[in-house]
Amino acid sequence: MTLLRVTSKALPEHNRRHNRALLLQTLLHDGAMSRADLARESGLTRVTVSDLVNELSSEGLIDELGPREGAHVGKPAQLIGLNVNAYHVVSLDLSGDERFVGALVAIDGTVVHRLDAPVHGATGDDALSTALGLARDLVKRSTVRVLGIGIGTPGVVDGEGIVISAPNLDWAGIDLPQTFGAEFDLPVHVGNDANAAALALHSYHDAGPDFMVIEIEHGAGAGLIIGNALVTGGAFTAGEIGHLVVDPDGEPCVCGRRGCLEQVVAVPHLRERLRRAGAQRRASVLADAGRALGYAVAPVVAALGLEAVVLCGPADLVEGPFLDSAAATVRSLTLAGTGEGLTMSAAGDDHDLVLRGSAVFVLSAELGVS
Numbered sequence: 001m002t003l004l005r006v007t008s009k010a011l012p013e014h015n016r017r018h019n020r021a022l023l024l025q026t027l028l029h030d031g032a033m034s035r036a037d038l039a040r041e042s043g044l045t046r047v048t049v050s051d052l053v054n055e056l057s058s059e060g061l062i063d064e065l066g067p068r069e070g071a072h073v074g075k076p077a078q079l080i081g082l083n084v085n086a087y088h089v090v091s092l093d094l095s096g097d098e099r100f101v102g103a104l105v106a107i108d109g110t111v112v113h114r115l116d117a118p119v120h121g122a123t124g125d126d127a128l129s130t131a132l133g134l135a136r137d138l139v140k141r142s143t144v145r146v147l148g149i150g151i152g153t154p155g156v157v158d159g160e161g162i163v164i165s166a167p168n169l170d171w172a173g174i175d176l177p178q179t180f181g182a183e184f185d186l187p188v189h190v191g192n193d194a195n196a197a198a199l200a201l202h203s204y205h206d207a208g209p210d211f212m213v214i215e216i217e218h219g220a221g222a223g224l225i226i227g228n229a230l231v232t233g234g235a236f237t238a239g240e241i242g243h244l245v246v247d248p249d250g251e252p253c254v255c256g257r258r259g260c261l262e263q264v265v266a267v268p269h270l271r272e273r274l275r276r277a278g279a280q281r282r283a284s285v286l287a288d289a290g291r292a293l294g295y296a297v298a299p300v301v302a303a304l305g306l307e308a309v310v311l312c313g314p315a316d317l318v319e320g321p322f323l324d325s326a327a328a329t330v331r332s333l334t335l336a337g338t339g340e341g342l343t344m345s346a347a348g349d350d351h352d353l354v355l356r357g358s359a360v361f362v363l364s365a366e367l368g369v370s
């Protein structure tokens with residue numbers, strides 16, 4: 001979360017880094033503009049802007065785009081723009097139950113090149129070497145400088161990027177930054193997959209300052225953005241809703257208990273239940289799963305006053321009866337007024353949320369843009 005109390009003094013290098021990020025962020029979200037416009041938008045002096053633009057230009061991050069079109073009087077302003085291909089991020093999405101997906105992602109979140117690798121339930125070292133192989137292939141294919149490696153993984157990830165626990169991958173205490181850093185000599189930033197999806201929605205889909213995203217894949221987890229900040233919790237477990245017990249008499253779970261939310265809504269379990277139920281009962285199985293999710297998230301929606309919840313997952317599962325039933329359940333459980341303004345939607349066509357959000361881990365840490 002954003003610090004509410006300042007606890008250390010600002011050093012000159014902090015200011016410079018902050019102002020560089022401010023310029024890049026402005027050009028990323030508002031597009032090409034003149035130096036004068038950039039000074040106006042950023043609130044920095046023209047001297048500071050000019051100085052930083054020269055620095056960013058020499059690093060290839062900013063392009064001179066020539067005179068503004070349509071100017072009639074006087075010397076036309078020269079436009080400058082962010083070179084979104086100055087660097088690419090090697091981004092990995094380890095959330096899938098059948099495949100890991102990787103991509104080279106540009107600074108504006110565009111997926112430039114994608115690859116995937118089958119995992120078929122592989123865990124432990126096998127899963128780790130599949131992820132390393134994917135990164136290796138992507139680094140090889142990159143035609144521009146690589147800014148770093150961003151990884152979105154299931155499970156609990158601490159502030160250093162260490163996977164404390166990812167039961168579905170059978171990972172505990174896996175130091176991904178060290179493992180990947182040793183091979184690639186690049187900055188490595190790791191986060192939870194649902195948090196990655198939340199960052200992608202925040203950076204590239206204008207999802208607003210407060211929302212929850214629920215990621216339904218191999219497991220089930222949530223990412224929370226509150227006041228434009230990612231909420232991780234002190235123990236980095238915020239959003240870990242997969243092992244909330246929703247049915248104490250339900251099926252046994254990998255965590256040792258019964259009837260966890262994951263047993264009801266995660267893709268492998270839901271597909272298996274649909275297979276057993278047959279085509280005729282498909283809609284009712286999906287609606288039941290949506291209702292269970294609604295029961296689990298309604299208290300969160302009420303406690304935080306959330307107005308938007310986004311579901312990510314395979315469209316054939318999460319869209320339709322599942323989503324409708326989840327939304328109706330949340331509305332029926334929350335106090336009149338609380339749930340009324342709630343928008344509950346599916347992420348839809350952007351299947352790259354975790355990939356693009358994993359790139360944001362790197363872009364925000366290395367360039368200060370998101």
Ligand SMILES: [Zn+2]
Nearest residue numbers: 243253255260
């Ligand atoms: Zn469980």
